[in-house]
Amino acid sequence: MEFAAQDKTAAWNLGEFVWTGFDYLGEPTPYNNDLTNLLNIQDPKERERLQKELTALGKITPPSRSSYFGILDLCGFPKDRFYLYQARWRPELPIAHILPHWNWPERVGQVTPVHVYTSGDEAELFLNGQSLGRKKKGPNEYRIIWDDVVYQPGELKVVAYKAGKQWAKDERSTTGAAAKLITSSESFGTKGSEVVYVTIAVADEKGRTVPRSHPNLNFTVTGEAELLAAGNGDATSHVTMHQAKSMPAYNGLCQVILRRKGGGSFTLKVQSEGLSSATLTK
The missing domain is CATH 2.60.40.10 (Immunoglobulins)
Structure with a gap:
């Protein structure tokens, strides 16, 4: 690790710059795959020809929509x-x-x-x-x-x-099978219009996050809040994040972002087939 050596040997070194703190939409590198690269081809006929060729070779996989550079993923989950x-x-x-x-x-x-x-x-x-x-x-x-x-x-x-x-x-x-959903949350901003970040974990019976569980989650909000977005940190997920009412978990995690619409309470209910649901009231 170059910066480890520089810290000790280079008196002129004032610090380090890391690209990047967060993953970001666009520039899906350094793990471009064939289908991602196809999107860069502007000629529709040429793109269609190459897609058929790659499909025949079994090389078509979901394209990435974001970078992979971040220390944190798109949801702010630590890598x-x-x-x-x-x-x-x-x-x-x-x-x-x-x-x-x-x-x-x-x-x-x-x-x-x-x-x-x-x-x-x-x-x-x-x-x-x-x-x-x-x-x-x-x-x-x-x-x-x-x-x-x-x-x-x-x-x-x-x-x-x-x-x-x-x-x-x-x-x-080693966890057990996915059995239930667990929520935790943090709030930021001015009272009455706070933005609330809710983390949803897919857990086993003991409450341990199941890292290879990717069930689809459905969100229902009632009361004094609106659903702004949902995400899961997966660079190859193409589910729309804006006001998403459902989202698959990724590595056993998902995130919902809400905004209060007044001083009253709200309730978020998260459901998934075969799992015990989770309810958050604030």
Whole structure:
């Protein structure tokens, strides 16, 4: 990581610039696919010809509508790299973050590397209570990697250390099946016209977000609020966000944005087939 080395060796270096903080609509790179690139071809006949050719080759996949550069996605949900920067820029904050999630039933018995971002200087990884070793970060390294972990469902846990003392912890658990919806919210703005951001998690019976669950969610608002938008952070989702009354979850999450229309209360109800619904009243 170049900026890690520059921080220590370049006295002239005043800071860092990251492109970008958020994903943004348009410029769907660096993961352009064939169908995304087709949209850049202006001649309809040529576009049709190439689309048929790519379809025959099995290379047509949904095009992206946004960039992938962000530390946060389109909804402001942190990506894994969020914790990379947090650990680097806030060394005084106890941080440990495991990736990936631990829901891989098709990988039982297969090697599945585990990465940890931490503001500590070393960490020990455990799988179902068994230590997989304690490792130190190198001088310019920004993560610790266990590249020989054999996947088994259960609990993955990391304990980070700094200067020899326990510093931070993180866990990933294999969840159960999606069973219910859970909401949380934050409000911003002037009283009576606040904008309310609601996060909806698809959870198992224990309340853990199910990371590979993508059910369609339906929204109903009653009372003193209006639905402004909904989103899920998926760069390849083409569902209209403006005043959307339904939206698929992505990585087990979805977001609804509401605006109050007065001093009274409102209720948001979120439903999905086969799951216990969630109701938020504010």
